[in-house]
Structures are given as structure tokens and as C-alpha cells.
Amino acid sequence: MNEIYEKIPKQLPIKYKESIFNYITELKNNLKDVLELVLLIGSSSSGHVVEEWSDIDIILVLENYKIEYVNIIKKIVQKYDIKIGNTIYSKIEFENKRIDPKTYYYLLLVQENYIKIQYNSASLNIPKVTIKECQSQYMTWLMEHFHSYKRMWLYQEISEERIREIFKNTYLIMKAILIINNYRPQNYEQVFKLYSEKFNYKRINYKKFIERYQRKEYNKEEIINFGKEFSEEISNNLKI
Numbered sequence: 001m002n003e004i005y006e007k008i009p010k011q012l013p014i015k016y017k018e019s020i021f022n023y024i025t026e027l028k029n030n031l032k033d034v035l036e037l038v039l040l041i042g043s044s045s046s047g048h049v050v051e052e053w054s055d056i057d058i059i060l061v062l063e064n065y066k067i068e069y070v071n072i073i074k075k076i077v078q079k080y081d082i083k084i085g086n087t088i089y090s091k092i093e094f095e096n097k098r099i100d101p102k103t104y105y106y107l108l109l110v111q112e113n114y115i116k117i118q119y120n121s122a123s124l125n126i127p128k129v130t131i132k133e134c135q136s137q138y139m140t141w142l143m144e145h146f147h148s149y150k151r152m153w154l155y156q157e158i159s160e161e162r163i164r165e166i167f168k169n170t171y172l173i174m175k176a177i178l179i180i181n182n183y184r185p186q187n188y189e190q191v192f193k194l195y196s197e198k199f200n201y202k203r204i205n206y207k208k209f210i211e212r213y214q215r216k217e218y219n220k221e222e223i224i225n226f227g228k229e230f231s232e233e234i235s236n237n238l239k240i
Contacts, residue, residue, distance in 0.1 A: 058086050063091050095127060150231045167206075181239065
């Protein structure tokens, strides 16, 4: 198990490191030979999280996808204070690349030694992916999600939940555009900094927004107006 701990980014806050290590340990103990792969993704994989905000995101591969296994995972997840999100594949899905865009991207990051796999069985065939495959996947994702993003401006009233959604989707859309342009961003700092520098666009002070959002002191109109301006920018001058 020390080998797993060594593959968790050292820069992470201790609460995150311990939660990830304990979660993987519990998965191995409860799923045993059914567990084929555990891969930490998202901000946690880069070692840079925003405490009390960032989730722990993980890709799991199981020998077979069964609801009884999902229920075991769900029961384990409920023990942790930090929200743990799982993308779950069967072995056959994973090996045949029936996977989503983010999985393509994080497999590419593994290949290029940006991140490490925390656990995998010897029998699992980890598929090779190319940047062109990632770019194609993200182009499809971008077209779908950007139009959903723009539809938010048709609502008469934007709730608090949608304010967080605007912020998160702005980040994800910027990240997708950067990936399509052959960059390798992994967290808020890298995405907002890179996007601002490479495309000469105003930079979101994400730390300030998150702090104010958590205290319910944020400026609602400020983030809405940023999202509207960003929608105009991408619609009229897409950087791809």
C-alpha cells in the first residue's frame, strides 16, 4: 500500500492525500480482484486543489460493471467529508476505448508522464491514445456544452446553484479549448492563467470568487456578465 501512497501527488493537503489513500485501500479490500484500475484525475491529480471546494475525481475500471459493485463503491464514498466523484468502466469498455473525453485526456497525461496511475492490475490492457483523438473528442464535447452554456442567458432568473454552474462551465470550456490547441492544463490556476496568456483574454480571479461564494458575498452580476461576455467572445471568435 505504500506504493499507492507514493503515487498520490505530494503537494496535496494532508486531508486530501489521506482521503485518497484510504479510499483506494477500501476499494481494494472490498472489491478485491474485481478492481482493475484506479486513476486520480482533475485538480487532485496535479496536486493543486482549492480546499473546501475541490472534489476528488477518480476513474475506476472493474472487471465487470455490476450494480452490486456500484453499491459497494457508493457505500464507501459516503464515509468521506470530501466529495468523491467516480467515472466507472467495465474492463471491456475501457480496453476498447468506449470512454469519455476526460478519460482520453487523462490517459494522454499518463502516457506523457504528467500524472501517475495509482493502481492497476497486471491483466489490464491500458489503451494508447493520441492527441488527435483527444482533440476530436473535446471538439464534439465543446460544441454540445457551449450551446448549453449559452442557453443559460435565456433564463429570467439565475439561481445560486447556476452561479456555481456558470463558473465551473466557464472553466471546463476554457480547458477544452486549451486541449484542442495542444496545451495540457490540469487545474484552475493553469486553465485561467494559460487561457488569459495564450488568447489575450481577461483573467478570472478564481480564488476571490470561490472565497466570496463560500461566504455568500459574491457579486452575482459580475460572474453573470463575465459568462455573457465569454459567450460572445467564443461565438464570434472561437480559438480553435
